[in-house]
Every structure is written in structure tokens, then in C-alpha cells.
Amino acid sequence: MPIKKLRARPKKAKTAVLKKTAAVPVPAEEQKIRIGWFTFSCSEDNTVVMTEIMNDHWQEWKKMFDFRHVRMLKSHNILDALDIVFIEGAIASEEQAQKLKEIRQRSKLLVAVGACACVGLPAGQRNTFTEIQRAKIEHLVAKFAALPKVLKVAEVVSVDAEVPGCPMDPANFLRVVNQAVARVRAERRS
């Protein structure tokens, strides 16, 4: 009977024991600033301007901002505690007013962006209609459960800063962003 050759058993590889290291907590001041961008009654010119501004600032902003609720950037958005929110557009219905109040409650700083958020026009042009003109749009006001008067953001909630005009001036927007960031950081330090 042939003798089977004995093969040397392969040595078991020593399993490396990985030491668990506790995550080092990031100091509050260095945590990313939580951003929200919300659009109400508006055709989103300033959303477009904002995305153009991102072409120049994305590398810097992705390190310092947590874009929590920004529909122009992603489809999965979270409405929770926010540091800075930007509101675009006028408020034309009770539903919008309630949503805006909820956003305000969750935000440290609120910035109204663009003509309609700041002054209510031109989105609120129906506010200036005559009786005859109003009668002609009555069915639409009812159909969309619209408020009798279109409101600027400051008529619904408190506003910390404004970027007027439409489209907004990018330099002015960046100045307001930098001021808001400085305020959030100062509050975190205090």
C-alpha cells in the first residue's frame, strides 16, 4: 500500500488584534455649520445664482458646511436643527406660512434671499390688483388655498439678514454668508 505523503499543515495566520480607538469628539466650534435653503413662491433665480457661486466655493464650503436641507444639491433632505437658513420667494398660502414658522423654530439665523422674500414683489403682484382684477383671479386664490395677500418673509417670521434684488448680487450674498458664519462661530465660542 503506497504511503501517502504527509503534507505540512499550513500554519494558521495570526489574526491581528485591532485595538478599538475611541472617536475623538470634534469641538463644537469646529463642527460643520448646518445649512438649509428653502424656496417658496418663486421661480428660483437665486437658486441658480447660488449654484453658480458654488462653482467657485465648493471645495471650501464642503469642509465647513453640512448641507442638511438643500434640494438643489440632493434629493434626501433633513429638516432638523439648522444654523443658517436661506429663504427664497414670497409666502402665498397658510401652508407655506406654517412651514416657514417651523423652519424658523429650528434655525439659529434666517436670511431672506431675493426680491420676493425681502419685499414680497414681484411674486405678490396680485396685492396691487384693483377690485375688478381681483374678481378675475378669485377662483385661483380659492383653488390654491392662497392667502388674501402675498407676504414677504418678515411678515411671517423674524429675519436676521436680507440679500435683496433678483437675481441677487453674488458679492452681497457672500458678504452676508460670511457675516452669518462669523455669528454662528461667535455663539459657539460663548
Ligand code: SF4
Ligand atoms: S423675482 Fe421673485 S419669484 Fe422671480 S426668481 Fe426672483 S425672487 Fe423668485
